Amino acid sequence: MQECMRWDRSQAFFSKRRLNSEILIRALNSVLPKSIRVFEARMINPDFFVLAHTTGKTYEYKIHTGDVLDPLTRYDRMHVPGPLNLTKMRAAAEAMIGKHNFIHFSGLKSVTMRQNRSTIKTITGFNITEIENGVKFSIRGDGFLYHQVRHMVGAVIACGKSSVDVCYLQDLLCCDPVNNENRTPRWKMCDAQGLCLINIEIMELPDPSKLIHPEFEHDEHGRVTSIDK
Incomplete structure (x- = not known):
């Protein structure tokens, strides 16, 4: 098992036993929390x-826009109580589609830059849909x-409340992160409870009995140990 998101921990392991998938599912569900x-498998x-x-990957985020939050949601x-301008929100979402530098949309901006990680990401879809007493955001x-x-x-959301405009977001997406590292976004990061990972897309793979990268060196478990060839 392997983690697919950075906040997951300790899901990778190897077993010498040949595990039956149905038994594995029942065993895992017997010890996992009900949520x-x-x-x-x-x-x-x-x-x-x-x-x-x-x-x-595709994420969804939902907000409740009524004056009183429904306890069931x-x-x-x-x-997010109060009126929102959906036209401005959709224009802001459209501006983020494509290949951009999202360093100013990261929660660990300084750490990411120090570790020299790529901050260039490609957004292929950002849809905003009205739902009952709220709004749903779908981002791929x-x-x-x-x-x-x-x-x-x-x-x-800040664009929908007229706190910022689309030009400001476009400026952040194309500005030089090295010379603008300390720019603080003029919006509030959304809370965690509205976020849900909906789908993870995997590349087409060969038969499970075969290696994906036979040209590389592997250890006794089949894991790639070196990409030098």
């Missing part, structure tokens, strides 16, 4: 690495920085 459930290539072989919606991209989705939604 987490496993629905499917299948064999996969020994050198599969989820961070390397993932081609895209308190765990999966952020409360090739990858995301820490807290990026919550910052993106926060920026769009």
Whole structure:
């Protein structure tokens, strides 16, 4: 098992036993908290690495816009009372689609820059849909920085409240991060409870019994140990 998001921990392990997928599902669900459930398990290539072989992710974020937060939605919606300009919000979302530098939409901006991680991400979809007493944001991209989705939604909401405009967001997306590291976004990052990872897209893989990268060196478990060839 491997983690697919940076806040997951300790899911990777190897077993010498050949595990039956149905038994594995029942065993995992017997020890997991009731808020987490496993629905499917299948064999996969020994050198599969989820961070390397993932081609895209889709997140959803929901907000409740009524004056009083519905208690039944308190765990999966952020409360944003008051009117929102959906036209401005959709224009802001459209500005974020494409390949941009999202360093100013990261929760760990200085750490990311010190570690020389790529902050260039490609957003392929950002849809805003009205739902009952609220709004749903659907964001698809090739990858995301820490807290990026919550910052993106926060920026769009700020546009909907006329706190910032689209030109300001466009400036942040194209500015030089080295010379503008200390620029503080003029919006509030959204809370965690409205966020949900909906889908993870995996590249097309060969038969599970075969290696994805036979050209590289592997250890006894089939994991890639070197890409030098």
